[in-house]
Amino acid sequence: xxxxxIAAHDARSVxxxxxxxxxxxxxxxxxxxxxxxxxxxxxxxxxxxGQMSFPGGGREPEDSDLLDTALREANEExxxxxxxxxxxxxxxxxxxxxxxxxxxxxxxxxxxEYTPSxxxxxxxxxxxxxxxxxxxxxxxxxREHPHYGDVRLHFFSVDDYIVxxxxxxxLVQVLELATDWELPPEPDRYAGPDxxxxxxxxxxVG
Numbered sequence: 001x002x003x004x005x006i007a008a009h010d011a012r013s014v015x016x017x018x019x020x021x022x023x024x025x026x027x028x029x030x031x032x033x034x035x036x037x038x039x040x041x042x043x044x045x046x047x048x049x050g051q052m053s054f055p056g057g058g059r060e061p062e063d064s065d066l067l068d069t070a071l072r073e074a075n076e077e078x079x080x081x082x083x084x085x086x087x088x089x090x091x092x093x094x095x096x097x098x099x100x101x102x103x104x105x106x107x108x109x110x111x112x113e114y115t116p117s118x119x120x121x122x123x124x125x126x127x128x129x130x131x132x133x134x135x136x137x138x139x140x141x142x143r144e145h146p147h148y149g150d151v152r153l154h155f156f157s158v159d160d161y162i163v164x165x166x167x168x169x170x171l172v173q174v175l176e177l178a179t180d181w182e183l184p185p186e187p188d189r190y191a192g193p194d195x196x197x198x199x200x201x202x203x204x205v206g
Contacts, residue, residue, distance in 0.1 A: 001027060001034050001129060001178040006089035006106050009177055014093035017101040022070035023056025024085065025174055026109040033130050036171070037109065038163065039077060039116065040123040052125065052163045054170065055080060058100065066103045077121050078114040085109055091173040096166045104170045106178075131158035132171065133181040140184070141198075143191040152187055155198065162201055 026037040038052045055074035063069040071082040085107040093103050116124050131137055140154045154168035163171055175181040 003088040003106070003108070003178065005177045006091065006174070009089055009091060011090045012092040013103075014095055014101040017095055018099040019101075020059040020066060020069075020103070021057055021096075021100045022059065022066040022073070022103040022105065023054040023170070024070045024074045024080070024109075025054050025091075025104055025106045025170060026074070026080070026085075027088075027106065027129075028109060028111045028126060030111055033128060035126045035128050036132065036174075037078075037114070038125045038127060038161070038167070039121045040125055040161075041120065051165055051167070052161060053167050054104065056102070056104075057120075067105060070103070070105050077117045078124055080109060080114060091170060091177065094166055094169050102166060102170075104174075106174060125159075125161055127158045127161065127163075129175075129179065132156050132163075133175055133179050134158075135184075138184075139189075140187040141189045141191045142187045143195065144193040155201065164197075164201055 028035045028037060037055070039055055041051050041053055055077045056070045057073035057077070059066060059069040063072060067087065071085065074080040075082060087105055087107045090103060090105045093101050095101055114124050116122070137157050138155070140152055142150060142152050144150060153164060154172055156163040156168060156171060172183055176183060
């Protein structure tokens, strides 16, 4: 991954949503390549249960800024020491269906075992960048969203896990900036607003 490209990116900010949030997109370097750490959200959570996400969460009044939010939440969710994170930059803010504006920071973290918070995280998942950029592991669809109109949904399927939704939107930009992966110009299919998600996604989120 070319971190300089992320550092040079002039990230777009989003304003006007009900709440602010921030996440860390954690990158681990190993001898055989680079990996990205995800969390699988606990099934009992009211927002996006069972989905793959990045460590992070909503801004609290005591947070000095959104980076402070991301670092605090990552420490709470997976035990990531904020002093161990090297922030290399950020990608564009996104809006979520739960009416958050989310600021994604990209950070390099040590290759060690992390401990999931039982309250929020069902599992910590580390996926290889090589698998995420494999064209055979990606597909997308266009559908009408009730709040945002025509949207493109991305699905990355690696090692029996599916990254989709807001996390996939962030991942698309990270991969486009930092690797040679390119977003296919057209989606694989078109879906109506009431069509169900792909079966594998439905199985993952219960």
